Amino acid sequence: MSWESVKKHFDDHNIPNEIILLKESSATVELAAKALGREPGEIAKSLALRLKDGRIIILVVCGTARIDNRKFKETFQCKAQMLSHDETLVLTGHPVGGVCPFALPDNITVYLDESLKRYEVVYPAAGTANSAVRFTIEELVTATKGSWVSITQTN
Incomplete structure (x- = not known):
């Protein structure tokens, strides 16, 4: 999938947010923050x-957050296990660097970490390693139908 699948998802679900296509990579928090001129924490x-x-x-967290293994295990009754590079594309429809909480298969649940609430606006990817989309926290909750969790380390 690509940013076009996210755009279609937005159109189908009346999400008015515009996808930002970047000339440079936004595949990591650092690259996305630089490309968008934002702080790393604002990258979702x-x-x-x-x-x-x-x-x-x-799991969507602020860009500077790290998973707290104890909190994750308390919430999900298991250790956090990242998908492999190949599994990520096959199972989510998005490549590593472009994983986002939109245009996902129906069997995938989205969780939003409390760390996001530090910011009024955040920028998740939009299906590719060179795209992003601006969301207020309220818009992100509505667009993802995500459930709130608290599983990152507090600084």
């Missing part, structure tokens, strides 16, 4: 994870 990092029961989830 989407992590593709497998739970012990086999379910796939997308």
Whole structure:
């Protein structure tokens, strides 16, 4: 999939946010922050994870956040297990560097970490390693139908 699949998803679900196509890579938090002229924390990092029961989830955290293994295990009753590079594209429809909480298969649940609430606006990827989209926190909740969790380390 690509930014076009995210655009179609936005059109189908009446999400008015415009996708930002960048000339440079935004595949990492640092690259995205530089390309967008934003702070790293404002980048909404989407992590593709497998739970012990086999379910796939997308966890969206602020760009500077790190998973707290104890909190993750308390919330999901297992250790965090990232999908492999190849699995990420096959299971989410998005490549590593472009994973986002939009245009996902129906069996994937989105979780939003409390770390995002530090910012009024965040920038998740939009299906490619050179795209992003601007969302207020309220818009992100509505667009992803994500559930709030608190599983990152607090600074």
